[in-house]
Amino acid sequence: MRKLWLKKNEDRRIRAGHLWVFSNEVDTQKSPLTDFTPGEEATLCDARGAPLGSVCLNPASLICARLHAHRADAPLDKTLLHERLSRALILRQRLFPEPWYRLCHGEGDFLPGLVIDRYGEHCTLQISTAGMESRKEFIVQCLDELLAPASLLFDNDLAARGLEGLSRETQSRGDLPERLEVPENGCRFFAPCATGQKTGWFYDQRANRRELARYADGADVLDIFCYAGGFGVTAAAAGAASVTFLDASPQALALARENAAVNAPVPAGKGAVETICGDAFHQLNELYEEGRRFSLISLDPPAFIKRRKDAAQGLAAYRKINGLAMRLLTPGGVLASSSCSHHLAAEALRGCVAQAASRRRLHARLVYAGGQGPDHPVHAAMPETAYLKCFIAQVG
Numbered sequence: 001m002r003k004l005w006l007k008k009n010e011d012r013r014i015r016a017g018h019l020w021v022f023s024n025e026v027d028t029q030k031s032p033l034t035d036f037t038p039g040e041e042a043t044l045c046d047a048r049g050a051p052l053g054s055v056c057l058n059p060a061s062l063i064c065a066r067l068h069a070h071r072a073d074a075p076l077d078k079t080l081l082h083e084r085l086s087r088a089l090i091l092r093q094r095l096f097p098e099p100w101y102r103l104c105h106g107e108g109d110f111l112p113g114l115v116i117d118r119y120g121e122h123c124t125l126q127i128s129t130a131g132m133e134s135r136k137e138f139i140v141q142c143l144d145e146l147l148a149p150a151s152l153l154f155d156n157d158l159a160a161r162g163l164e165g166l167s168r169e170t171q172s173r174g175d176l177p178e179r180l181e182v183p184e185n186g187c188r189f190f191a192p193c194a195t196g197q198k199t200g201w202f203y204d205q206r207a208n209r210r211e212l213a214r215y216a217d218g219a220d221v222l223d224i225f226c227y228a229g230g231f232g233v234t235a236a237a238a239g240a241a242s243v244t245f246l247d248a249s250p251q252a253l254a255l256a257r258e259n260a261a262v263n264a265p266v267p268a269g270k271g272a273v274e275t276i277c278g279d280a281f282h283q284l285n286e287l288y289e290e291g292r293r294f295s296l297i298s299l300d301p302p303a304f305i306k307r308r309k310d311a312a313q314g315l316a317a318y319r320k321i322n323g324l325a326m327r328l329l330t331p332g333g334v335l336a337s338s339s340c341s342h343h344l345a346a347e348a349l350r351g352c353v354a355q356a357a358s359r360r361r362l363h364a365r366l367v368y369a370g371g372q373g374p375d376h377p378v379h380a381a382m383p384e385t386a387y388l389k390c391f392i393a394q395v396g
Helices: 078-095 136-146 159-163 203-215 230-237 250-263 280-289 308-326 346-358
Strands: 002-005 020-022 041-045 051-057 063-069 100-105 114-119 122-127 151-154 171-173 179-184 187-192 220-224 242-247 273-277 294-299 329-339 364-371 389-395
Touching: 041 063, 078 100, 078 136, 100 179, 100 203, 114 179, 122 136, 136 151, 187 230, 187 250, 203 230, 203 294, 203 329, 203 364, 203 389, 220 230, 220 280, 220 308, 230 242, 230 250, 230 294, 242 250, 242 280, 250 273, 280 308, 294 308, 308 329, 308 346, 329 346, 346 364, 346 389
Parallel strands: 002 041, 122 151, 220 242, 220 294, 242 273, 294 329
Antiparallel strands: 020 063, 041 051, 051 063, 100 114, 114 122, 151 171, 179 187, 329 389, 364 389
């Protein structure tokens, strides 16, 4: 392997365990990035020539290299991929009795650029780097040997692939199921396979949905940004008196209603299960003006901060949506506020909840602080991989 040289003092973060190398950290006099091809392997060296590990490169990307081994001249080959995926599988089998989980979580499983969600005999993959893309056949071979899946979906419509110069056209192998069936927390959900959000289902919120259900018995529930109804349906199955689903997608709302009917059939009657389609900011104002109030609210918006430069604008959006949600709570009601923006620190989200309460001269008692589930492991040296936050607060 050729060598990729770092500038002086740019090795500290890598020595601490981080896996990313940025283009401005590279000594381009000793190792011009333009000399490398996308997906090429190299040995990463500090300014003195000491090896730090092995990387895959993409000279066109801001993150120009990602470590896949802490030893020199280690190829990202089928043997290494099989070993890492085998370890990932063993961990998930310890955690979950059934094969519905995130099998591989990129850097958290020491496989940067690779995400795999398993849905029984189907797997959905997101490959976001040139290094992993050039080894796609190895990945498929490993999955065939470990799982023998009936079908594979390569969900390539990712902004990260555009940054890496990769095609964003979705691909598949085998007969894809029209819909995914997902057992979770005693419920049975349906979600789109090829047309859903992300990989079809948000496994990362599994534990947080279970926690919220503890407050559901007899509650009037509002599930904001509901998608297929994960929070609201789990609450309905736990004894909620009514559930209102709010989302901008008619397809998502139809699934939420169906999932509610499957898991928690309720007597016919006004307000038992309701769907509202539209912009959440606008609709929350409408609900307030109508005098509607709820005793349990889940707020799980999309990432309002996708880039660091959008942090101020995104934080303002989180503050606003938390305020709009909180004023719909009945006295003593419970709010679950989530964020999947890794640029928003947990303390900042907690501050959004606290500010929303204080502006209304209310007290918010935090009763739960959660994050992504254990099938989305956090790399201890990479705070970027701890992206999901969830606070549950009783407000009164």
